[in-house]
Amino acid sequence: MNVRAERFVNHAILVLFSVIAVFPMIGIVAQAFQLPHVDLSTFGTAWREGHFATYLRNSVIVTTVTVVTSAVLSIMAGYALGTMRFRGSGALFLLFVAGLTIPTEAIVVPLYFDLRSAGLDNSYAGLILPQVAMSVAFGTFWMRAYFRSIPRSLLEAARIDGASGWTTLWRVLVPVGRPAILTMVLLTTMWTWNEFLLPLVIVNSDEGLRTAPLGLSFFQGTHKTDYSLLMAGALIIAAPIVIVYVFLQRQFIAGMLSGAVKE
């Protein structure tokens, strides 16, 4: 095969699979807006009947609180495990690492019964705290790797300048580690926004607390075969994260990467 022909075949393969990858998404947009005659009425109907304003607000609250809290906790824990030597630090790290494989399915049932007896089902706390726990397992692992890669000269310079460990962390290391932190924030944002099983079980009676993906599933229950309405709903809940992804795709992909093959 000559180079010209091969280049053509390569492009053809990539175009084919790219079309397959975006096709269902294009379908969503086309149906939601009733293309080709742009008609926003379906979209508006879905927005009103589906109560998506409420669901998006809930998702924004849950995601923001989860991501900020878990980022702060992970940075602190990762700092300690990555730069300090203390009794039990190795075992502590292993404990966090063990949490990375635990599927939501394994904890959601006991969570439901225990949160219910604590009066935390159908509450923001019930939605956020387990989500923070799952994010912290990943985040601690992630931040520890970053703090271990820091040149010791940086830490020593801070110490000579008289900075305490706490000041060093927030004034020196966190600003320098922005790429690592941004990646962690992006990934936990995506996972929290898209989480479905946990809200499904925890929010079982208070409709006002449904998150966006949960809202879509109930919307589907009432509009089983009206595809344009359903697609408008799907678009509403998927769009925020897709927009973030398109703007930050470099970091997103880099994050996916280094999370998986950190060596």
Place this chain on the structure above:
Amino acid sequence: MTTVARRKTPKSRHAASAPRTARRQGRAFSGSPGEPGRIGWLYTLPALLVYGTFLLWPLARGAQFSLYHWDGLGQATWAGFSNYTATWSDPSLRGAFGHLLVLILFYSVLPCCIAFVLVAAMSRTKIRGLTFFRTVLFLPQVVAMVAVAVAWQWVYSADGPVNTVLGWLHALGLPDWRHGWFGDFTFALPAVGAVGTWVGIGLAMVLFLAGVQKIPRELYEAARIDGAGPFREFFAVTLPGLRRELAVALTLTTIMAIRNFDLIYMATAGGPGDATKVPAYEVYNRTFNTGEVGLGCAIGVTLAVLAFAVTAGVRRLVEGKDA
């Protein structure tokens, strides 16, 4: 996600182990800001509290629940390991685990094969718009599974794109292959699997792309001088160079298959009949629909053990070969 993330396998395969240990300790500890050891616990404590209370504790409680018969309301009675034996002897549950095996092929093996083709296409010749292709092919990973489920219900619907194309083929004289895919006893499971393949390709591709960049160019040049075509080059250079990334991709996508709840709940609810029942769905179904909380927990614990075993197993496989 990022389940294999915790691997800290030595990056350089050539480094002798003794210097590596020394370097690791030097890096980890000599940079300590010189505070008393207990400070480390203080920094870790808040994370540990949330993690312990809302992840480890529920896991332990799940293991405890799994040893009882309980309908979620009344008195729980001791069950011993009977919920676990039921997991394997109840035909419907055994079927669910069988479906999981089939889905792993679709979620894991198939995306990796396709990703290899894509990466070969991306790395052999100069490709215009590489970033664009990479971004688009990864996109399915980003969209919430519930939205993916809605989109694919339309793709598979009676007058959706798949059946429309099959209708054209039928008009051209081919047999009529149109089906209500998610509602068909024979085709529902592969139809679910195809969605998993669609989602998994981007992840595997991104991993392999990173791996390919680490393969020394000289190996490709040598292969070309030897007159290797695209296929020989792939099997002699690319595939061996990507062993580690392949292991990671297989682990992550297999765990995606194990955690496959959203799609089943939204698209098929395990039906038609039991055709797409999977363990992840049965955790929910047994607990909240049929009131078998202990059994639901036993399935959940089994899934956690499976996910852990897959991760540990693949890791051992990769590292064992390295040693």
